[in-house]
Amino acid sequence: MGLPLSRTQIDKLGERLRKSEPARPEDLALLEQLLRAHAPAMTEVATRLKGLGLAPTTRLKTRGTLIDKLRRQSTIRLTAVQDIAGARVVCGMTREEQDAVVARLVDEFSEARVVDRRVSPTFGCRAVHVIPRVDGCNVEIQVRTGLQNGWAQRMEAIADRVGRGIRYGEDPDDPYGLWTIDPPVRNAELVTLARHISELIDAHERGTVAADAVRALLGDVATRAGMRPVRVDDAALIEAQRGALAPLIAHAEAELQASGDASADGPDRRGNR
């Protein structure tokens, strides 16, 4: 089917969506056309993935996340956004098995680009992306292990509560906000710990950290987190909770250091967006 607009028209649409607040109805109508035009390519990719014995799920980017991306990345062109259409494959698998799945996808989609977000994670979010171009449309296939996806799902849910910017390395909207955990913890500490855990998962998948160490930390977080976040205005309570997660963060750092993991030079290191 191909795209209903020229590349120039698409990029101009992206500029208007970035700048107009709220977006104009006629631009939202064009965006709808653009999204719909990606659906056949996405369906074809899903069909071919199923032909390989995989169980993909698909999605077209939501209006909010697409406009949000344009505004966050102030120079990105709409034609350069590669995940307007996406498919996701999640399997309980080792890193070697993940490599093998990626190799099969590269065989299947010979022109596809591969972006290894295990090596350059997007602020802790790890996966391998295989991006074929079908009928003029990019379709981003995310290949994730169970642990990688489990981490990403939790981080998305936390981001919904404390500010979507944490997905891009920003601080929570209210870093000093507390979660009703026993003891309560600050948003910022929870996010720091989550990023450390992402590093630990990666180290585990590369065989330098034992599964038990990851499980113990995840369990510890689970018992402390997961309650609903609340606004607390009691300055004394907020101050009292400074560093509530510090022992866990230190533990994660010690595990990473003990693993001799060369990538442990910065749990907050920034990946490409």
Place this chain on the structure above:
Amino acid sequence: MRYFLLVYDRSKGVLLSEEEFESEDRALDERFEVEKRIPDDVEVVVLGAESREALQKTHSRYFTPLRDLLAG
């Protein structure tokens, strides 16, 4: 594939509604209609999958309360 239209309140972490379609076109028609009348912090998305179970695996955050997600 089946197509699942989800309406999800991000700030509350609550799935407000879920509707299943056999046709992707119809699911998208509905998505774009709903999108016009909801606030920005409510996400309207169409997910394609062989089954709801497959979606729960790849997109668990829509279906699992945060407390259970973090504990799970």
